[in-house]
Amino acid sequence: MNPYIQYMYSYPHKTAYGPLFGVNLKDYRERLGGPGHGLYLHLPFCQSKCGYCNLFSVTGQTERAVDRYLDTVKGQMEQYREILSPVKTGFSSFTIGGGTPLLLTEKQLEKVFAMTEASFPLEENREIVIETAPNQTTRGKLAVLKAAGATRVSMGIQSFREEELKVLRRNHSADRAREGVKLLKEFHFPCMNLDFIYGIPGQSVNSLLESLKEALEYDPEEIFLYPLYVKHGAGLERDVREGMVLEPEKAMAEYEAGAEYLDRMGYRQDSMRRFVRQREGDREFSDCGFSSSLALGCGGRSYVGNLHFCTPYAITRKDCLRELEAFENTVDFARITHGIFLSEDEEKRRYVIRHLLIHPGLPAGQYRQRFGTVADEDYPVLTQWMEEGLLACHGDYLRLTKKGMGLSDYLGPKLISPYISRRMEAWDEGHRQDDRQDHGSLPGKFKKL
Ligand code: SF4
Structure with a gap:
């Protein structure tokens, strides 16, 4: 695996x-x-x-x-x-x-x-x-x-x-x-x-x-x-x-x-x-960052409630330069032209992902208060992870075990919704086609670590 x-x-x-x-x-x-x-x-x-x-x-x-x-x-x-x-x-x-x-x-x-x-x-x-x-x-x-x-x-x-x-x-x-x-x-x-x-x-x-x-x-x-x-x-x-x-x-x-x-x-x-x-007098910096956040410049993203937006995603030099130019030519920054509105299900997933992967874990009571439902009922995979020893209850928190923590980059993606997965795959496929057009050949299948 x-x-x-x-x-x-x-x-x-x-x-x-x-x-x-x-x-x-x-x-x-x-x-x-x-x-x-x-x-x-x-x-x-x-x-x-x-x-x-x-x-x-x-x-x-x-x-x-x-x-x-x-x-x-x-x-x-x-x-x-x-x-x-x-x-x-x-x-x-x-x-x-x-x-x-x-x-x-x-x-x-x-x-x-x-x-x-x-x-x-x-x-x-x-x-x-x-x-x-x-x-x-x-x-x-x-x-x-x-x-x-x-x-x-x-x-x-x-x-x-x-x-x-x-x-x-x-x-x-x-x-x-x-x-x-x-x-x-x-x-x-x-x-x-x-x-x-x-x-x-x-x-x-x-x-x-x-x-x-x-x-x-x-x-x-x-x-x-x-x-x-x-x-x-x-x-x-x-x-x-x-x-x-x-x-x-x-x-x-x-x-x-x-x-x-x-x-x-x-x-x-x-x-x-x-x-x-961890030392006496050390500052606490833990913050799961669930408040709204506003991005300035080109390439950062803003989270305004369920509205997330940014300039279009770019990796290659050509694409980044194109976005930079578009940014510098923008006249009205209030107009939001690229982003996503999260449905309630996507907001719940975001909440679970953002909390579960970070100390001290997912506050089950706060989740219930915020969404009116129970996290492990919404996402039964959480119960499965508990049975597998990847997740455990600590008071009100669902927290990854040591083994679970090491598998964060494997577990987190399991919480991506089918809708978001389809959109990510479509982007990926579109950009591979661009590469084919730009270079006349298909890059080898991306080999993940
Ligand atoms: S090129 Fe290196 S230094 Fe620059 S953003 Fe990427 S990782 Fe950071």
Whole structure:
């Protein structure tokens, strides 16, 4: 059995979205009324493309192109501010993702924070979360983050082994990663998170543990462990076609050893990927993120009640550039043209997926209160998982067992509805046809880890 089917960090997947007509943000603004919402900004620029990346990001953009993008985002912010001011929207978190946000110059980063503060009321105890990468982490840029009040800074290390970084086509060296994390440490952000990948061809349990051991020397508040996926459109897809082998059993052994090691070193496992340091005085960052959230820029998605929307999903450079151009030519950001309205069944599935895969689990009572039905009656597969020892009751919570947690990327996809599956498959098939037209040949069947 391959336990690595799909990472369900959200539901439904963007490939299930489609065109929307006659939908305007103004008609849904009440859902963003009052405090406690999330704000997300996508900065889709990278120095080079990592081999496993299927995120919305482009390389080779000039400083002027980034300025142009920021000017468009500013216009979007101003329009959103006008729409939201009557309902007094307050944001309790501001997340900047990408891409590589620190590819921006210090001046550009300052502009991002200034224009956000000018347009949106960020609440007093708000979280400001940002991703960094070793090559782009400089003292000057970290000073900008510090001045802006960043509370959680995450760095994609992936491995401290040169040969593993090469396989992943990361463009930093292990030494650069060490310098980056040392610098990050000097700034004492409330939460420093370091990302690692397992399941890399040529990696072993020992080499993963060595990387983790080295990471803990910097005493990070959080560690994320990601399995290597090679999805459609990622650079490594070609290597897989040409014989690179991904071994799920080996990846699982690495995961188990990594999770066990982090547990022993005092890190609580909050999900299959997230490990949080447990020490007196450490901040709690657990949040299943079920509130509404508004995305800015191109490539991020907004969750406004049962209305989810974003720019059309794009992976290839050509598609990403097309969407960027369309974004920069947008005149009216209130018009929502691509997304999905979730039915009640899809909302329930989303609730179950988003809670079940994350500590402390699915609150059965809250589910009943919210939807008026019983979770394991709605989804009998939950009872089956309990019988199989993958799920257990902890008071009011249904929580994955240790074994179940390790199978999150196998169990989560089982909760996808047939309707959403059909839409995802249709997107996949459509894009394979585009590839055939673009390249005159069909890429080998995507080989999942
Ligand atoms: S994985 Fe992150 S850093 Fe690498 S290309 Fe993708 S968005 Fe950029």
